[in-house]
Amino acid sequence: MRNLPERDSPERDMPDHGISVSRFSTRPLYLQARDAIAQRIAAGEWKPHVAIPNENELARTFGVSPGTMRKALDLAEAERLLTRRQGRGTFVNDPSSxxxxxxxxxxxxxxxxxxxxxxxxxxxxxxxxxxxxxxxxxxxxxxxxxxxxxxxxxxxxxxxxxxxxxxxxxxxxxxxxxxxxxxxxxxxxxxxxxxxxxxxxxxxxxxxxxxxxxxxxxxxxxxxxxxxxxxxxxxxxxxxxxxxxxxxxxxxxxxxx
Missing domain, CATH: 3.40.1410.10 (Chorismate lyase-like)
Known part of the structure; x- marks a missing residue:
């Protein structure tokens, strides 16, 4: 049986819409995940006031572990990109309001x-x-x-x-x-x-x-x-x-x- 790469290995190829990762990159994966979140918001793919996919769905999409994804979401919230609402989900902030x-x-x-x-x-x-x-x-x-x-x-x-x-x-x-x-x-x-x-x-x-x-x-x-x-x-x-x-x-x- 061939060995599969670890979930968070920076050497694996990401999905088409995931994180662009270089095997030579020293940038932590959670920062790359945050970058991917930011890119989707900046591009208008995720609109203000709209809920984004949940943590596990994002982890699967971006090819990282749930723990890495959680850390990326924590940072995105601290940077005022997102707001988490208990029992309702995670929403994109509107910087113009x-x-x-x-x-x-x-x-x-x-x-x-x-x-x-x-x-x-x-x-x-x-x-x-x-x-x-x-x-x-x-x-x-x-x-x-x-x-x-x-x-x-x-x-x-x-x-x-x-x-x-x-x-x-x-x-x-x-x-x-x-x-x-x-x-x-x-x-x-x-x-x-x-x-x-x-x-x-x-x-x-x-x-x-x-x-x-x-x-x-x-x-x-x-x-x-x-x-x-x-x-x-x-x-x-x-x-x-x-x-x-x-x-x-x-x-x-x-x-x-």
Whole structure:
């Protein structure tokens, strides 16, 4: 009788719709299983709010053990791709709804609630990356970026001016997109980009003339500068934003997970 490969051996061939495995890969199988889950969500094969197959079915489909599959699902839930509901199943999260849509927004009002408000796009273009964008987005010279300058308003009054840069290869033809003012998580979903962590640096500064004019304050007024990078699930920078915010009546909430 010939010897069969072990269930989780990285040297076996996967099913057509399973995990792409190289016998030389040192990447753990549970991470490869998570990647397969993420790919199906990004491709729209698994839709938001819809239940996915159960753990055992997924293990058979991807050719891994139930324990490996469980570990992959635990990670996918921790990364907010999925939500498990006791007795009902595992469901795909919708990043464009509710708290998910505002997950990177740390500005709160006096009542402690996130400030959503309106967005006005002042400028939108695709151009060649500059030196700072190379550093913050980990791009090479001559690569292309999408630059957006936009104003955030609440109750019709501006409170934050944002300068945004995104790799054009992740958001092709965004300059012709029907609504580039959408929340970043909504745009990412529309372009099949799955988002991971965000990092933000805070500093206090004085409003330059163009910033003061946009925010309708005097030149030199105090603003909080929010330098933020949002990464894809694979850890690649997807957006760099420099926001300059008026903090009167507002506060910044740092959430520690």
């Amino acid at each position: 509710g708290e998910q849509r505002e997950r990177y927004n740390s500005i709160r009002g006096r009542d402690g609630k996130r400030i959503c408000g309106d967005v006005e796009v002042l400028n939108l273009l695709e151009t060649t990356v500059n030196e700072r964008e190379c550093l913050r987005l980990r791009l090479r010279l001559r690569e292309r970026v999408i630059r957006i300058r936009r104003l955030r308003l609440t109750d019709g009054k501006p409170y934050m001016l944002e300068d945004v840069a995104m790799p054009a290869k992740l958001f092709p033809n965004l300059t012709t997109h029907q609504d580039a003012s959408q929340r970043f998580v909504v745009l990412a979903q529309q372009f099949g980009v799955l988002l991971g962590k965000g990092e933000e640096r805070l500093a206090i500064g004085a409003a330059a003339p163009d910033v003061a004019a946009a925010l309708q304050v005097e030149e030199g007024a105090t603003v909080m500068r929010l330098d933020r990078v949002i990464y894809t699930l694979e850890g690649k920078p997807a957006e760099w934003r420099l926001g300059q915010c008026l903090m009167e009546g507002r506060h910044y909430l740092a959430e520690l997970n």
